[in-house]
Amino acid sequence: MARALIVVDVQNDFCEGGALGVTGGNDVARDVAAKIGEGGYDLVVTTQDWHVDPGTHWSATPDYLDTWPVHCEAGTPGAELHPAVAAALAATDMPVVGVRKGEYEAAYSGFEGVDAAGRTLAEVLAAAGVEEVDVVGIATDHCVRATALDAHATGLATTVLVDLTAGVAPGTTKVALDLLREKEVRLV
Numbered sequence: 713m714a715r716a717l718i719v720v721d722v723q724n725d726f727c728e729g730g731a732l733g734v735t736g737g738n739d740v741a742r743d744v745a746a747k748i749g750e751g752g753y754d755l756v757v758t759t760q761d762w763h764v765d766p767g768t769h770w771s772a773t774p775d776y777l778d779t780w781p782v783h784c785e786a787g788t789p790g791a792e793l794h795p796a797v798a799a800a801l802a803a804t805d806m807p808v809v810g811v812r813k814g815e816y817e818a819a820y821s822g823f824e825g826v827d828a829a830g831r832t833l834a835e836v837l838a839a840a841g842v843e844e845v846d847v848v849g850i851a852t853d854h855c856v857r858a859t860a861l862d863a864h865a866t867g868l869a870t871t872v873l874v875d876l877t878a879g880v881a882p883g884t885t886k887v888a889l890d891l892l893r894e895k896e897v898r899l900v
């Protein structure tokens with residue numbers, strides 16, 4: 713059974729100092745980089761929020777639930793993967809596929825994204841024979857949550873490595889973890 717590591721949105725804008733910096737983001741990036749360095753997966757998939765014109769997803773008066781400050785604008789440094797993760801990916805022997813999402817609309821789940829060849833995340837995983845995924849990244853209460861739920865719904869054995877995630881806010885993070893637990897996504 714092939715296993716994949718799904719690294720959700722560990723991008724500069726979601727780490728401290730970024731346009732939508734999440735507390736703990738830089739620590740997650742460092743720890744995810746170390747995890748990639750350990751190897752052991754048949755595939756690593758990275759997802760990136762990659763916005764051109766995502767409509768009301770961006771707002772001058774964001775509520776931090778459905779609307780957000782401008783972030784992860786396609787082609788900008790803020791949309792790039794955190795340098796620690798990028799370095800780990802460059803050094804790994806494991807196959808790596810990048811998926812981008814949200815060009816013209818909000819897209820929280822990595823399963824809404826496509827790779828450079830236009831394959832959906834589900835197609836990328838199926839092509840590699842992946843039946844089991846570990847999900848890590850940012851933010852626990854939004855994109856990690858949505859990606860893990862979709863992975864589970866796709867029939868993949870899904871585990872969230874909670875120590876390798878960071879949430880926007882404690883309240884919504886708790887709600888997200890409770891929901892994942894309720895859906896029988898494994899939390900470690």
Ligand SMILES: [Zn+2]
Nearest residue numbers: 761769784814
């Ligand atoms: Zn976004």
